[in-house]
Amino acid sequence: MPDVHDPMTRSRNMAAIRGADTRPELMIRRALHALGFRFRLQDRKLPGRPDLVLARYRAVIFVQGCFWHLHGCDLFRWPATRQEFWQGKLRGNQARDQRNIALLTGQGWRVAQIWECALKGRQKLAPGQVVAALADWLRSDAPLLDISGQG
Template identity: 50%
Template sequence: MADIVSPAKRSQMMAGIKGKNTKPELLVRRALHRRGFRFRLHQRELPGRPDIVLPRFKAAIFVNGCFWHGHSCKYFKLPATNTEFWRKKIEANQKRDALKEAQLVDLGYRVFSVWECQTRAGTNSIEALIDKLTSDIRRPELHDQDVSSVPS
């Protein structure tokens, strides 16, 4: 099936997709700040340029979009058109994510992942997510954590 918009329009649309300061990321940042955490954003010196870095706790947080990172939730579905392209792209994103997380762990960072779907749920779910995240950040023995155990 052919694209319904011109290549120039598609390019413009794709260029408008944000990689920083997304709505889920802002939700997590505000909640952490309200709980007294102070952090750095998108540190270029670190592998993968984590969305949120808490230097005091040597913790890095990635706030991932479910589509772009291939999360197994209701918000991820491969497009019906150009499926092979999207499959390869998302698999490459997942491989790159794993590599960058491993590099951060090698540097002594604890890595946490928050998924977009977790921030879309009601206020109670977001509060539970942030409670679990802040609890895990304060526990130095935890490494390479996905905060997915909190229901989305």
């Protein structure tokens, strides 16, 4: 059994966490593509490296994991161990997200956040409902969209 306190084991475990091409992200990408929306992926030139960039609509989409981005839903639980580390890490992620959204809106981008709880868990929404709300937002001129599970 691996020693979870060993720094090498910990870094290998953290390296296994996907930053792109997650199931929720792939579901959103496939659905938007089927509706005729075209986008770029993971644009490194933009703050926060959005998951999808729809330049034609001057819009970016983040598909956020509820744990990693400190979402206040049923899918989020504080880890029982190394609490100081996790609080610093996750609160830092949350602050960085807010900074990146402010930078993007300051540059004239519209920003959507789709939370993992909207697509999985007890309070998930119907996938069609999430995609329809996203498509309606893209066709509008609303600056922000936040879709999370019912609750």
